[in-house]
Amino acid sequence: MSELTFANLADKTGQTLGTxxxxxITQEQVNEFAHCTGDNQWIHVDVERAKKESPxxxxxxxxxxxxSLVASLAMSIGAVPAGTAAALNYGLDKVRFLAPVPVGAKVRLHSKLLSFERKDNGQYLxxxxxxxxxEGTDKPVLLAxxxxxxxPGPKATT
Structure with a gap:
């Protein structure tokens, strides 16, 4: 796909932005996330117990x-226009956790543009x-x- 710009992104509505x-997913990531959020449920952080008791x-x-990986993986595929000064979370719709992701599994993101509109303040939604x-499964693990x-930054094409 050609470089995304503020000027051409609306034309990409309905198209895949990338994969x-x-x-x-590492145990270290899971442990750090648990520490940051306070969600220390054993199915995430107690490896031995999870091996014995977890379904x-x-x-x-x-x-x-x-x-939370959606944002960084989207940035890694260039799913924001060139010249973006800041990309800010605004909200979520239709989030579904469809399958558990075991530690050691590999995941990847497919991102498709649904809409892109300029707001009165010069920012874009x-x-x-x-x-x-x-990896290795047919069913998605997450839809959001x-x-x-x-x-837009000062060098953005709007």
């Missing part, structure tokens, strides 16, 4: 950890459909529509 590289056969990532898949406010 990220695979990202491995998943081992520790799994927090659903919200998986969701971008809505994307994001599908997270896990995300809303972002994009602030």
């Amino acid at each position: 990220s590289a695979w990202h491995e 998943f056969g081992g520790p799994v990532a927090h659903g919200y950890l998986t969701l 971008m809505k994307t459909e994001n599908t997270m898949e896990m 529509e995300t809303l972002a406010i994009l602030v």
Whole structure:
């Protein structure tokens, strides 16, 4: 896909913005997320207990950890216009956690543009459909529509 700009992004509505590289979910990431959020449920952080007692056969990532990866994986595929000074989370629609993501699994993001509109203040509202898949499975693990406010920088083509 050609470089995205503020001037041409609305023309890409309905198109796939890209697919990220695979990202491995590590126990260290899960532990750090648990520490930051206070969600220390054993199915995430107690590896030995999760191996013995969890219906998943081992520790799994927090659903919200998986969701939080959407922003960085979207940035990695260039799913924002060139010259963006800031991309700010604005909201979420239709979020579904469809399957657990075991520690050690690899996930990647597919992002599709649903809408892109200029607001009165010169900022833009971008809505994307994001599908997270896990390597080796056919069913997505996460579906989420995300809303972002994009602030053009001084060199942005608007």
